[in-house]
Amino acid sequence: MTAFVLVHGAWHGGWCWVRVAERLRRAGHRVLTPTLTGLGDRAHLLSPAIDLDTHIADIVGVLEAEELTGVVLCGHSYAGMVVTGVADRIPDRIAALVYLDAYVPKDGQAARDLRLAEMNAQTDRLVAERGEGWWVPPRSAESLGMMRAEDRAWVDRRCTPHPYATMTQPVRLSGAWATVKTKVYIKAVDHRRSPFDSFAEAARTDPAWRHVGIECGHDVMIDRPDALADTLLGI
Numbered sequence: 148m149t150a151f152v153l154v155h156g157a158w159h160g161g162w163c164w165v166r167v168a169e170r171l172r173r174a175g176h177r178v179l180t181p182t183l184t185g186l187g188d189r190a191h192l193l194s195p196a197i198d199l200d201t202h203i204a205d206i207v208g209v210l211e212a213e214e215l216t217g218v219v220l221c222g223h224s225y226a227g228m229v230v231t232g233v234a235d236r237i238p239d240r241i242a243a244l245v246y247l248d249a250y251v252p253k254d255g256q257a258a259r260d261l262r263l264a265e266m267n268a269q270t271d272r273l274v275a276e277r278g279e280g281w282w283v284p285p286r287s288a289e290s291l292g293m294m295r296a297e298d299r300a301w302v303d304r305r306c307t308p309h310p311y312a313t314m315t316q317p318v319r320l321s322g323a324w325a326t327v328k329t330k331v332y333i334k335a336v337d338h339r340r341s342p343f344d345s346f347a348e349a350a351r352t353d354p355a356w357r358h359v360g361i362e363c364g365h366d367v368m369i370d371r372p373d374a375l376a377d378t379l380l381g382i
Contacts, residue, residue, distance in 0.1 A: 149242075150177045150215045151379060153368075154206055156224025156249070157314075158285040158306040160187015163223075166372035167379070174380055181209045183229070190307040195281040197310040199257070199318060203232035210240050219382055221245035223368065225314070227346075228258050234324035243329035243382050247375070248338055248365055251346040254320040258313070262342045274311050282308040292337055292364025302369065331357045331382060333375070338365040357382075 151171055153164045161180035168178040183202045185193035206229055210218060218241050222230030227249030234241050250261050259267055270283055277284050285306035288299035332350030334343070351358040359378050363370035 148176055149219055150179070150213075150217065151219045151221065152179045152181070152206065152209065152215070154181065154220070154222045154226040154229055155183065155187070156222075156226050157283070157309040158186070159223075159302075160189070160305065160307070162187055162305055163302070163366065164368055167368045167376050170372060170376035171379065174376075176380075179209060179213065179215075181205060183226075185310050186307055187305070193282065193308060193310060195310070195312065198312040199228055199232065199314075199316040202226075202229045202313055203236070203318075206230070206233045207236055210237060216240050217242045219243045219245060219379065221247055221379065222249050223247040224249050224343075224365065225258055225309075228252055228313075228318055231320065231324050232318050234327050235320045235322070238323045238326050241327050243331065244324070244327045245331045245333065245379065245382065246346065246350075247333045247367055248335040248341070248343050249346070250343065251332070251349070252318050252320070254322070255317045257315050257317045259315050260317075263340070266342065270311075270314075278308065278311065281311050283311050283314070284308060288366070291366050292335075292339065293366055294364065294370050298366075298369050302366065329357070329382060330355060331359065331378075333359045333361060333367065333378060335365050335367050336360045336362045341365070 161182040164180040171178045185197045288302035334347035350356040
């Protein structure tokens with residue numbers, strides 16, 4: 148039995164993994180889908196004080212409290228920042244590090260540093276006009292390239308504002324995260340104008356990484372849960 152810890156991206160919550168988690172559990176594995184502070188079922192905790200360190204501490208706390216080792220740790224989108232920070236702090240607990248259409252930061256980089264300039268300009272405007280200067284309104288499911296109308300309606304209902312400080316705080320890394328033996332990058336092939344293309348290409352050409360492409364939009368765990376579960380089980 149393997150322990151999978153699946154970490155959601157911006158605006159989402161642990162709810163977004165339900166389809167993948169069901170498939171992994173049917174295969175006999177333990178699956179945790181924690182919700183980051185201030186999001187999803189923890190949206191009541193949203194505050195300007197939440198930053199990237201908060202979210203890294205959330206997941207470190209889960210692994211330590213559950214006494215998990217040999218973990219497959221998967222981060223989607225923004226959570227690439229989170230899982231990198233987690234793996235840098237407790238690499239001995241992690242057997243495989245999986246980036247699902249996600250950022251792969253270097254020391255001193257913030258998520259904002261890794262986004263397209265036009266995305267940052269749009270986000271700054273939304274934060275100023277609608278987010279009280281400190282939270283980011285959710286993106287629409289349609290803009291994420293989601294395939295099915297019923298899924299778009301579900302995601303739009305469930306997404307919540309995201310604390311902007313998590314995107315502007317630089318991650319601090321010693322480099323220990325890179326010692327995790329198995330590193331996998333899963334690219335959402337149909338995600339257009341993506342800030343993640345450069346990370347996927349770097350993984351594709353690096354023999355220390357495995358690269359997998361899944362044909363769908365950005366929310367792979369919702370659009371293609373079978374393909375994603377099969378990929379995770381293959382790890």
